[in-house]
Amino acid sequence: MDDELATAVRSLEAMPGTDxxxxxxxxxLMVDGVSVATLGxxxxxxxxxxxxxxxxxxxxxxxxxxxxxxxxxxxxxHPVLEPDVRAVRHGQWPAFSDAISDLDxxxxxxxxxTVGPLRLGAVDLYTLxxxxxSDAEQGRARVLAAAxxxxxxxxxxxxxxxxxxxxxxxxxxxRAVHQATGMVLAQLEATPEDAHLILQGHxxxxxxxxxxxADEVLSGGLSFTVTDGGIEDTAR
Numbered sequence: 473m474d475d476e477l478a479t480a481v482r483s484l485e486a487m488p489g490t491d492x493x494x495x496x497x498x499x500x501l502m503v504d505g506v507s508v509a510t511l512g513x514x515x516x517x518x519x520x521x522x523x524x525x526x527x528x529x530x531x532x533x534x535x536x537x538x539x540x541x542x543x544x545x546x547x548x549x550h551p552v553l554e555p556d557v558r559a560v561r562h563g564q565w566p567a568f569s570d571a572i573s574d575l576d577x578x579x580x581x582x583x584x585x586t587v588g589p590l591r592l593g594a595v596d597l598y599t600l601x602x603x604x605x606s607d608a609e610q611g612r613a614r615v616l617a618a619a620x621x622x623x624x625x626x627x628x629x630x631x632x633x634x635x636x637x638x639x640x641x642x643x644x645x646x647r648a649v650h651q652a653t654g655m656v657l658a659q660l661e662a663t664p665e666d667a668h669l670i671l672q673g674h675x676x677x678x679x680x681x682x683x684x685x686a687d688e689v690l691s692g693g694l695s696f697t698v699t700d701g702g703i704e705d706t707a708r
Contacts, residue, residue: 476500477612481619490627493620494521494595500616501609503581503597507531508620510585510593511546514677515628520593526575530596533571540568541582542594549591551610552582556602578602581610583617587625588660588670588696590677595620622666625673632676652686659696670696 480496487493494506507527509519519531534540541552544564554560557580562569578601585592595617597605605613649671657667674694675685688694 477615480616484616484619484623487623490520490624492521493623494523494527496616497595497597497613498523500612501597501605502599502603503605504600505598507596508585508593508624509535509542509596510624511542512591512593514590515592515624520624526577527596527598529575530572530577530580530598533568537567537571539565541565541580542596545582545584545594546591549584549586551584551614552580553605553610554581555579555604559602576600579605581605581613583613585617585621585624587621587666587673588656588662590625590670590673592621592624622669625669629672629676648686648690649682652689655689656696 477500480500484493484496490508493508497503497506505523505527507519507522507530509517509531511517517535519528522528522531530540531542534542541554541557545552556578558569558572558575558577560569577598579599581597583595583597585594595613597613649668652671653664653667656662656670657664660667660670662670671685671689672682675682678685685694
């Protein structure tokens, strides 16, 4: 990771909220606009950060129509890259394609927001003229999207009062969570911080306590694996 990208990631991690999380994409990539949105039941469907009215409009269209590149990116866990989005009639996005036909829009590049098996939303990048996103820019966008994913989930956990969960049986619980974090770390080759965040996020997503999720991991009833489609949780 180059120094500029590392600085951008650190700035994301230090942000007190989510309002400005689009800014590193706008500064570091050759794009004209950016939006960051949560999608689906876990965190709700809303734009959490955007650069301009067109970015907001693209989100609103996809939210209202229930289709578009952000939904595809979320469902597959992979980027959707359209260098000339209005030139292609997408059978899977008929309403969205019609809706953007009169917009001053060239390309759309969409990257999923994911933390482990949790799919949180998407980052939509757009340009006013058709263009490609270089391999180097794709790499930068992936790194930034991963940092934004962690930040958005941490903020959601904090808002729900779950970021520093301390269940009653503290000694056993701390040991169990520590051991379960180690198992997730080994399963996914993640950092300790990300492994712990995945446990917290899974607890939040399933409406259970962190201790319950840790116990399930330790018993072998829940594990996390890397597949071609990303990271998945497997309950036995």
